Amino acid sequence: MEAPHDEFMREAIRLSIEKMQAGHGGPFGAVVVKDGEIIARGFNQVTSTHDPTCHAEVDAIRKACATLGTFQLTDCDLYTSCEPCPMCLGAIYWARPRRVFYGNTKQDAAAVGFDDHFIYDEIEKPLGERTIPMQELLREEARAGFRAWEEHESRKEY
Amino acid sequence: MEAPHDEFMREAIRLSIEKMQAGHGGPFGAVVVKDGEIIARGFNQVTSTHDPTCHAEVDAIRKACATLGTFQLTDCDLYTSCEPCPMCLGAIYWARPRRVFYGNTKQDAAAVGFDDHFIYDEIEKPLGERTIPMQELLREEARAGFRAWEEHESRKEY
Numbered sequence: 001m002e003a004p005h006d007e008f009m010r011e012a013i014r015l016s017i018e019k020m021q022a023g024h025g026g027p028f029g030a031v032v033v034k035d036g037e038i039i040a041r042g043f044n045q046v047t048s049t050h051d052p053t054c055h056a057e058v059d060a061i062r063k064a065c066a067t068l069g070t071f072q073l074t075d076c077d078l079y080t081s082c083e084p085c086p087m088c089l090g091a092i093y094w095a096r097p098r099r100v101f102y103g104n105t106k107q108d109a110a111a112v113g114f115d116d117h118f119i120y121d122e123i124e125k126p127l128g129e130r131t132i133p134m135q136e137l138l139r140e141e142a143r144a145g146f147r148a149w150e151e152h153e154s155r156k157e158y
Numbered sequence: 159m160e161a162p163h164d165e166f167m168r169e170a171i172r173l174s175i176e177k178m179q180a181g182h183g184g185p186f187g188a189v190v191v192k193d194g195e196i197i198a199r200g201f202n203q204v205t206s207t208h209d210p211t212c213h214a215e216v217d218a219i220r221k222a223c224a225t226l227g228t229f230q231l232t233d234c235d236l237y238t239s240c241e242p243c244p245m246c247l248g249a250i251y252w253a254r255p256r257r258v259f260y261g262n263t264k265q266d267a268a269a270v271g272f273d274d275h276f277i278y279d280e281i282e283k284p285l286g287e288r289t290i291p292m293q294e295l296l297r298e299e300a301r302a303g304f305r306a307w308e309e310h311e312s313r314k315e316y
Contacts, residue, residue: 009299009300016303023312027307046229062211071210081300085248088248089244092290094210094273094277101292103295103297120281134258137163137259137261138171141168145175145261148185149178152179
């Protein structure tokens with residue numbers, strides 16, 4: 001008997017091929033599973049929707065959260081056709097699923113021209129050494145926002 | 159005369175306070191500037207829209223790209239009320255703006271209860287040591303998606 005894990009990953013892989021060939025974007029698919037059922041299917045739509053954040057994992061996470069009516073993927077598993085890029089890995093940590101399964105590695109992604117590995121390298125660099133310059137500005141004024149948050153009685157933490 | 163930089167950052171800070179107090183989400187705002195004009199305003203909407211990826215920077219990047227009709231923020235600057243979390247930093251690298259200015263630091267964010275610093279630490283860990291388990295599965299089958307991409311004649315690279 002085939003493990004359900006394989007079945008869910010094969011659906012992510014199927015999406016990675018079918019949606020790419022249909023012109024939606026790069027070759028990436030993902031599904032979110034809860035209680036043994038697929039609750040969301042995501043696929044890359046960067047070029048077709050002009051949204052650089054619409055990677056398969058982000059798309060699947062957003063759809064799964066919309067379905068569940070929550071911003072957390074508690075007790076959910078994510079199956080993605082490729083090891084998440086730093087953006088998607090960050091999205092995963094914010095959504096907090098139980099486990100992640102991936103097919104291709106980030107080295108496989110780099111080998112066909114995707115920047116994942118480059119971005120991982122950049123994140124570990126000090127701000128001043130990064131390719132995109134990043135500069136602190138008006139930190140004292142900006143902290144007013146955080147003070148207002150701490151004083152906001154009806155704040156919903158996440 | 160006040161530098162325009164300050165003016166743009168103050169708008170990001172204003173959004174971080176006003177939109178949080180209106181109940182949209184956490185205390186974070188961002189603007190995208192092109193040719194000296196604000197072309198998009200973003201703010202955190204995680205809790206109000208049930209979208210864990212709707213951070214101020216992601217929101218601003220998505221809106222700016224929709225306005226420009228492209229998935230790249232060439233010659234644009236991003237002003238954000240807080241140093242980007244790993245998800246937003248990844249989104250920035252995919253959108254490729256010219257520069258980023260930030261107000262609060264990631265340490266400031268951690269001090270008021272946001273996980274940014276935790277996620278930065280996790281990203282640098284080997285897969286097996288991360289809090290959310292990540293496991294490779296069916297890599298050989300997944301590579302079919304990348305082969306299909308390389309063979310896809312009308313592919314649009316990004």
